């Protein structure tokens with residue numbers, strides 16, 4: 489076995505970024521330790537986490553003496569260091585599909601802010617009810633539906649030939665709209681993605697943290 493891997497996540501298991509890194513490690517079938525960081529208590533700004541994780545955010549991955557934050561940097565690092573076929577692939581092999589997957593990851597992390605604010609991950613993981621969407625969130629939701637519908641044909645179970653980590657990220661964003669208007673095909677896609685064992689493992693952590 490190689491150097492030990494540790495994933496630092498928020499202690500409530502609500503971070504979509506921590507979930508993405510967790511799913512990536514689980515899909516790769518790598519043994520790793522999960523360490524919760526109490527964001528409400530500001531633990532991310534305290535020692536030893538602050539010195540360990542350069543940007544004081546979760547998730548952070550440590551691999552022996554190397555520590556990395558930013559979830560998509562983490563998933564790309566895992567793909568580089570634990571490549572297919574020895575480990576499950578997180579990204580498509582084809583260069584354009586791979587670029588598209590990275591494009592989607594970057595976009596989901598940088599756009600749609602009103603939707604993320606008005607449908608936080610409590611609505612995804614706890615089913616918490618939200619207020620009606622504002623005009624700005626409606627616009628973000630229309631943009632998300634446009635992009636997802638463009639990339640996913642009818643009855644398409646994944647973005648590309650097989651699963652990739654961008655599927656998990658996209659499904660989470662779509663699930664923010666589960667109490668709103670979401671086309672049936674996108675709802676079915678997001679639901680199917682949620683059934684992946686790696687996602688279900690994260691949901692078990694989420695439920696245990698809430699209990």
Ligand SMILES: N[C@@H](CCC(=O)N[C@@H](CS)C(=O)NCC(=O)O)C(=O)O
Pocket residue numbers: 498502503504505506527532544545546547557558559560597
């Ligand atoms: N772009 C980052 C976002 C990470 C992020 O926003 N993490 C939040 C939790 S969801 C956090 O650490 N918040 C605490 C803080 O910034 O002090 C990624 O993909 O990892």
